[in-house]
Amino acid sequence: MQDKKRAERNRTITLDESERLQYGAKLITLTTAMEPEAIINRTINQDLFIALDYLPDEFVDLLFIDPPYNLTKTFNGKTFSQMNNEQYTQWLDGWFSRIVRILKPHATVYICGDWRSSHSIFEVASKYLHIINRITWEREKGRGALSNWKNASEDIWHCTKSSDYKFYVDRVKVKRKVIAPYRTEEGAPKDWEDDTDGKFRLTHPSNLWTDLTVPFWSMPENTDHPTQKPEKLLAKIILASSDENDVVFDPFGGAGTTAVVAKKLNRRYVGIEIDDTYCCLTEKRLALADSDSSIQGYSEGVFWDRNTLRGQNKASKMTE
Template identity: 65%
Template sequence: MPVPEHKFRAPRNRTITLSPEEQRLYHQGLLKLTEPLPPEALENCTIHQDSLAILDWLPWAWVDLLFIDPPYNLTKTFSSTVFKERSVREYADWLESWLPRLLKTLKPTGSVYICGDWRSSAAIHLVAEKYLTVRNCITWEREKGRGAKSNWKNCSETIWFCTASDQYTFNVDAVKLKRRVIAPYTDPKGNPKDWQRTEHGNYRLTHPSNLWTDLTVPFWSMPENTDHPTQKPEKLLAKIILASSNPGDLVLDPFLGSGTTSVVARKLQRRYVGIEQDQTYCCLAEKRLALAAQNPAIQGYAMGVFWERNSSQHD
């Protein structure tokens, strides 16, 4: 994103930005639909459009994994777009005005993840259970946030995990978390019980739960950071994509933002389609995709496992 003249960035700031020349360059690679196109014409593209305006042009039964991160139910400005807070009923009605049409893109074996917060989660659950099998609700710690004098500080968000049927992908071994062992129990011979000794310390692989406390919200010194106000961590998307898709599968994000879903899908050898109505964020996504081709690393994910936050392998 072009940096305003008054905005100073520290020398170690690694935030991804766009020069005017880059904006013009990456804009040329964006796709804009004027009619329905075959699936192969959409794959691995960033579509610069309002996703809700082109839902009926998207192929049916085409998507393996659908990641939905809609505007939450609060008043917020996203570049040139303003979303205003509604009642829970009104927010549910808004979701229901487009979600069934979007779900037509999903394969019968597909999975859906829908993001929200405490204001929107009740509505998401009510609408999702009408059309999908709701499997779980993930709570992830968003450690950023302002303190409140007369309320609890809001530092978590939710993700509803749903499937189109009882036949779906879930690769549990691909998303285990490597945690440091606090109490390293051993058997009578001194061998580790359900943990491993390594040169970095004592660790065990743990099954993934629906409480995620190992994520870091992108900030200025992280190479994935952008100026998007609600950017999701690449590590978060990696968990979802590895668990609920296989290499070569197609991942669709109809509210792409700065491109995290497409970027992580590319890094993990999945096909992707992202739809975003803001031109600057679309161009940021394209720049991040180009960077991903050069460096497929995902912070917090190394050697085939996820590491707990602030461990020696986190970066």
């Protein structure tokens, strides 16, 4: 990852050479079968197809998967090449069929994809899991296309190992501004609150998420990873489908958002990532979480709608 000249207000998390050594020393690779406690709260710097053989059985409560989508994309010099649909489905099945054994009986799985890959994800996941729902979230970043509709959404498949699973709706309600503030006959607010920041209503979460912001240069969670997910997205998933001290596992860890949010929310974590730079960024972000556990867009136990003052990260002093 080459050094870039950055604007003065750019808050992207980077590494210097001393940090590469410092955080690189914390990484592990697997060469023999491991017990859960030996890998929990660790970053595994290894090819998933190799590491899979050494993972313990039934130790994961929540599995979050953000695999390469079926398009040609470069990740810090490593290129994933687009395949035909059948090949991509086979590639997914090649590791997914082996990863199911690490799930506890009542585990939950979330799998990310775009419109090209979603049908393959459904085909593979439905062979091994119960599919509960498909979430679509607005990925508003990007300048658009001249000869097609701008691709501004991605999918997340919500799956479970069994029909008995965790889901806590009250933890993931969204606080939205009230457009039509109805009142009772007595004049009291009807299903909304009137406070110093304005009129808001707590709403039940749906499978359409429009309150997320893709990390960018002035956000303190941003890295140079090209497909980094927002911390707020992971917070929704982790709070909805796990309890404190549960194990959250990410086999395509990237720059560590899953592990970082798990730590901030008092869960245990394990991540696998093949690229050592991204692994070191993960460890740096985990260290930063010791002094700042805030999650932009989530405060006071609720998720705030995009562009609301109370939903901003207090440290950044900026709206989403």
